[in-house]
Amino acid sequence: MKVVIPGGSGQVGTLLVRALQGDGHEVVVLSRASTKASRGMVTWDATTMGPWVKEIDDADVVINLAGRSVNCRYTPRNREAIRHSRVRSTRIVGEAIAAARRPPRVWLQASTATIYAHRYDEPNDEATGILGGGEPGAPDTWRFSVDVASSWERELDNAIVPHTRKVKLRSAMTMSPDRGGIFDTLLTLVRRRLGGQAGDGRQYVSWVHEVDFVRAIYWLIDHHEVEGPVNVAAPNPLPNAAFMRGLRNAWGVSLGLPATKWMLEIGAVFLRTETELILKSRRVIPGVLATRGFTFQFPRWPEAAEDLCRRWREQNGRARRAP
Secondary structure (H helix, E strand, O other), rough: OOEEOOOOOHHHHHHHHHHHHOOOEEEEEEEOOOHHOOOOEEEEEOOOOOOHHHHHOOEEEEEEEOOOOOOOOOHHHHHHHHHHHHHHHHHHHHHHHHHOOOOOOOEEEOOOHEOOOOOOOOOOOOOOOOOOOEEEEEEEEHHHHHHHHHHHHHHHHOOOOOOOOOEEEEEOEEEOOOOOOOHHHHHHHHHOOOOEEEEEOOHHHHHHHHHHHHEEEEEHOOOOOOOEEEEEOOOOOOOHHHHHHHHHHHHHOOOOOOOHHHHHHHHHHHHHOOOOHOOOOEEEEHHHHOOOOOOOOOOHHHHHHHHHHHHHHHHOOOOOOOO
């Protein structure tokens, strides 16, 4: 099949492209960076129609991952760039699909598990989950993220594409051993003996192993009856303290210095990022996938962490228990 992936040059896009091409599928990545244009990569501006639309016209699947990185301080300028990059790119993809003579049969649109409320009591699934933004005392940055996610999904809802099924990928953090990803960042802390709990450690971490992320994408392509929001997350989120302990155990170290909330806030300023990814409780479970029969190869974090640590060592030539 032919798969077009707008914004497919990031971490998640890269692992998805690798898997799809490895299985023999034709993959076209739409990228804003003209210097990256190469075989299988087509330039677009994520804002206006252009020659790239011909790739949509004969595609079987579109997976839109376009959007500016949220790994930054939420200044007014960055907020506008984050919102615009998601909403406008989704709108123009919808327009391209609507104009296609042979539209794709399915449009998988990136969203985020961040859309759900910060909570400890009950998990959020697609049917009963509480959307965030209205929690008492929620920081302005958290409300901004929920507002962006809601605007992102609303743009998908507004697209009139009667011949194309639409799925919202409310994805948790995708864990892979690739350098520069979230797992690599967390493992770096563990290797430096800084991988203790963050804040009070009670906040839930939702995650998904890259193998299951790719398998879920294939599953969603094949299951024509599924549309709307789908939580792409492992079925067993766990508190931050347990999550980090599981990663330390998988790497083979016992010591991990904790970081208090005020330490994280100061560090975020110096690193030009926000603490939301660390401190917001994301207790998200895959209701649609679980009830429709999808099975996870890595449903629990200890086994997933063991696999990811082993593969990270293989890719980086590190021995067991190496610092």
